[in-house]
Amino acid sequence: DAKTTQPTSMDCxxxxxxxxxxxxxxxxxxEYVYWYRQIHSQGPQYIIHGLKNNETNEMASLIITEDRxxxxxxxxxxxxxxxxxxYCIVRAPRGGSNYKLTFGKGTLLTVNP
Amino acid sequence: xxxxxxxxxxxxxxxxxxxxxxCHQTENHRYMYWYRQDPGHGLRLIHYSYGxxxxxxxxxxxxxxxxxxxxxxxxxxxxxxxxxxTSVYFCAISEPGAQRVNEQFFGPGTRLTVL
Numbered sequence: 001d002a003k004t005t006q007p008t009s010m011d012c013x014x015x016x017x018x019x020x021x022x023x024x025x026x027x028x029x030x031e032y033v034y035w036y037r038q039i040h041s042q043g044p045q046y047i048i049h050g051l052k053n054n055e056t057n058e059m060a061s062l063i064i065t066e067d068r069x070x071x072x073x074x075x076x077x078x079x080x081x082x083x084x085x086x087y088c089i090v091r092a093p094r095g096g097s098n099y100k101l102t103f104g105k106g107t108l109l110t111v112n113p
Numbered sequence: 114x115x116x117x118x119x120x121x122x123x124x125x126x127x128x129x130x131x132x133x134x135x136c137h138q139t140e141n142h143r144y145m146y147w148y149r150q151d152p153g154h155g156l157r158l159i160h161y162s163y164g165x166x167x168x169x170x171x172x173x174x175x176x177x178x179x180x181x182x183x184x185x186x187x188x189x190x191x192x193x194x195x196x197x198x199t200s201v202y203f204c205a206i207s208e209p210g211a212q213r214v215n216e217q218f219f220g221p222g223t224r225l226t227v228l
Binding site (some may be wrong): 030034038041042043044045046049089091101102104105 | 149156158203205215216217218219220221222
């Protein structure tokens with residue numbers, strides 16, 4: 001799995017868009033970008049994933065650069081409940097025995113009132 | 114939220130005692146996982162299951178065993194608990210398939226303390 005780099009922490013005002021960057025310069029052609037988050041004392045939560053096109057769901061949007069070396073997770077209208085650690089994971093589809101998700105240190109997003 | 118429950122949610126036990134944690138899902142997902150989360154180590158995979166009676170080891174399987182006798186239940190057993198197994202344990206589920214296997218849905222966690 002390709003290595004990812006994320007800022008340690010970010011702040012965002014409530015109601016504003018939160019843009020969380022992730023660098024994955026060594027990503028290979030068949031690897032997808034996944035985003036998870038973990039709210040304090042809860043289990044990780046899957047948010048979104050993409051290969052090369054921008055993706056949007058009810059939780060967030062994922063913007064992947066054309067060269068696929070970086071991506072941005074966008075929470076369009078952050079709320080206090082979005083305060084969490086956000087993890088960017090780059091991973092190839094697996095059909096074999098390696099199903100382990102590797103969570104790095106992630107970005108602590110703090111949404112302020 | 115995915116229908117995943119873990120029991121117990123909190124447990125305090127003594128060194129040397131056996132402990133069983135249960136993960137129950139109502140999603141009929143084929144794959145199930147047990148992770149542990151510790152400060153400084155992040156999430157680490159203990160064991161996983163890719164079907165009823167089909168299980169395999171993860172990266173930190175020593176001291177743990179698992180069983181899956183039906184689709185909805187995945188049990189994690191500490192045969193003889195040690196203080197190093199004090200941790201928060203998360204169960205996760207996913208479906209097979211090229212992308213979906215990486216969409217893992219996590220339970221609320223079990224906080225285990227071994228004294």
